[in-house]
Amino acid sequence: MKRWLGAAFVPALLTVGFTVLLLAGALSAVRAVGIWLLCLAAFFLVRFVRDVRTADAEALSRRFDAALRGRKEKVSIPGELLRMDRVLGLGIATAADGHRLLLPLLRTAAAARLASSYGIDLARSPAAARARLGDEAWDWLRPDRPAPKDRHAPGVPGDVAARLIAQVESL
Numbered sequence: 461m462k463r464w465l466g467a468a469f470v471p472a473l474l475t476v477g478f479t480v481l482l483l484a485g486a487l488s489a490v491r492a493v494g495i496w497l498l499c500l501a502a503f504f505l506v507r508f509v510r511d512v513r514t515a516d517a518e519a520l521s522r523r524f525d526a527a528l529r530g531r532k533e534k535v536s537i538p539g540e541l542l543r544m545d546r547v548l549g550l551g552i553a554t555a556a557d558g559h560r561l562l563l564p565l566l567r568t569a570a571a572a573r574l575a576s577s578y579g580i581d582l583a584r585s586p587a588a589a590r591a592r593l594g595d596e597a598w599d600w601l602r603p604d605r606p607a608p609k610d611r612h613a614p615g616v617p618g619d620v621a622a623r624l625i626a627q628v629e630s631l
Contacts, residue, residue: 555608558615573631597627
């Protein structure tokens with residue numbers, strides 16, 4: 461509102477000055493109208509240039525600030541994590557991939573955890589490994605687990621895979 465009042469003040473002042481000049485008879489009507497129009501045109505031209513310059517400065521400032529912030533670097537996911545994600549997806553999808561890819565990966569992780577934390581060898585001490593892993597995890601991760609009869613059947617159920625991963629992580 462204040463900006464509009466400021467914009468209206470100068471033309472109003474020019475109009476009052478024009479009226480005073482006409483009433484005083486100091487100038488002819490044609491010359492007074494010419495001066496009045498020239499002053500109004502100059503005022504609006506100055507105002508337009510100032511607004512354009514301010515808008516350009518704001519846009520430049522935004523671009524400058526954005527450049528200072530810099531580009532955000534893309535977060536790259538480590539290749540090993542991508543491979544594990546792919547193995548998990550495949551192991552859940554088909555029984556063959558679950559038996560060939562997912563279960564050996566989990567078995568290797570479980571064997572490493574059992575060996576480092578408890579000194580238990582998964583292959584040599586199956587009873588101790590079963591006691592630490594629990595019956596469900598042992599059934600899935602035992603070294604002598606037979607291959608699935610139907611290679612194209614669904615693989616390890618997703619909730620079972622989640623429990624197996626949690627069990628291995630908790631060792």
